[in-house]
Amino acid sequence: MTEQTTGRKVAANLLISLDGRYHGAGGPADFGTFAIYATTDVARDQMTRMRENATTALLGRVLAEGFLGYWPSVSADDNADPRDRAYAKWLVDTEKVVLSTTLTEAPWERTRVMNGPIADLIADLKTDGEGEGDILVNTSPSVTKELLSADLLDRMYLIVIPEITGGGMRLFEDGLPPTKWKLTYQETGELGAMALVYDRVR
Template identity: 65%
Template sequence: MTSSTGHGSAGTGATGRRVTANIGLTLDGRYCGPGGPGDLGAIVRYATTDVARDHLGRIWESATTALLGRVNAEGFLGFWPTVAGDDAADPRDRGYAKWLAEAEKVVLSTTVTEAPWERTRMVNAPAPEVVAGLKAESGGDILANSSPSVIKALLAADLVDRLYLLVCPEIAGGGPRLFEDGLPGTRWTPTRQDTGELGETALIYDRVR
């Protein structure tokens, strides 16, 4: 495993809150394969490596709000609470699961209005508008957590201050990409890089403003 660190230049807001985003991608920049959202074979096998789990710990350590799309939230909150109470689970997984349970969760949805989880707000509004409201409040980082539609909207509005990427050494050959044509031109600086034995690379990039 190799790693390197540097100093980023991530922006904050009036309250000092950064907007961060976490997602796993293939070498050809896709967050799922041609089979749709459930086609994650090129990514999932790398998510339980030491590099990926250490990366997961860095993602949430300074965040107090999880920003999620509804479908992603249903998947996460149907799985992670059981991990939080599993003494046999990897401590890094349990740490993340407990954080997710205790953190403020803001879920974007056009169809569901009543939150089925504790510490959760359902919001029917564009992601940039929701983030503007959150940045006006006090708290830690606002983490757009593995929800591609939310992350794409925030990238399009140039509101992401830090990117946490797990790049997996496979080419999916089809499926949606995170970085689509039409995004504003932006510059980023690498803050950390760790490469695991399977070839997966955990990267942190900070937006240069």
Template identity: 55%
Template sequence: MTEQTAGRRVVANISLSLDGHYDGPGAPTNMAWVMPYAVTDVARDHLTSLWKPATTALLGRVNAEGFLAFWPTVIGMEGADPRDEGFAKWLVDADKVVLSSTLRQAPWERTTIVDKPTAEVVADLKATEGGDILVLSSASVIKALLEADQVDRLAITIFPVFLSGGPRLFDDGLPTGQWELVSQAAGEHGTLALVYDRVRAGRPTAP
């Protein structure tokens, strides 16, 4: 039986290459390899299923700058896919927490800048009311939460490319534990969307 932490759920979402990298070698944040697959139906439906139950977006500074510069421009864009526009509107309206030691003031609405350890920030968020806490592709944040065993749902979109190097999401030394596959979908170009829930003793299954 899938068991999970009561209260707010921490949902981590990230895209990986088939050889296990979230970025290529030598060009950090170059996401050109993602784009042909991110616009497939399976990838768009996957993201939609994640943001709809969420009320808080948690991001690192680099991803926040990228996401919050681009996504608001999708609202009202001619020819925009309704799922993209739906996510854009959600991101603008959601409470956003950005982890940064360099930013002092948020340049975006409904955004709080926090300079504290990731695990501590998430523990504080889980003590408040709200829906899911969605970590949007910020690998450093997700890695810290995996290390602290604070991820309740792990959503991975696998794109059928080899990057032949670059950083990996899963480092040696992560806490041992069991995960259960709760959703899977395959789509265009071999895109694969997987959702796993962390199995925890003594907690009821979450939908």
């Protein structure tokens, strides 16, 4: 019997430097170089763009726990940027899938924990009869890299900042399968960061 898929796209978003890194030389917590760009208009508009067609948020465990401590309060903050509030409300209300080998129960409402090979998890989400819209990998470089390695990513929302960090982990590592991408959106912000949307050409 052939599995029927819903045709859902798998998308991912990330801020990266000119040298392709998603944190500084000091390790994953070294995000200072990127922070100023994350709250610019071009980044906030990209955040709006990426959630518009997404109905499932795919998160790694560490990121999910960090989001849990931050975004729910933003959704109720009248003083927050309206784009931040809209994203926070979407994240709280939407289906969330947390990838973890250690969690035994879901950390949020409307959340399920999944464990296993990434290809199988994506196949499950795509064949889930309840799922419609894009599956969005939220700022999770480890999951994004797995999807790139397996050629399971259909869209990338990137913010490229005009700085070279000179150290830190790269998003695009050697050994990825050759793939072709089409630039479907681009915008340059006031600080020189570029919002880019790339769709996989298959």
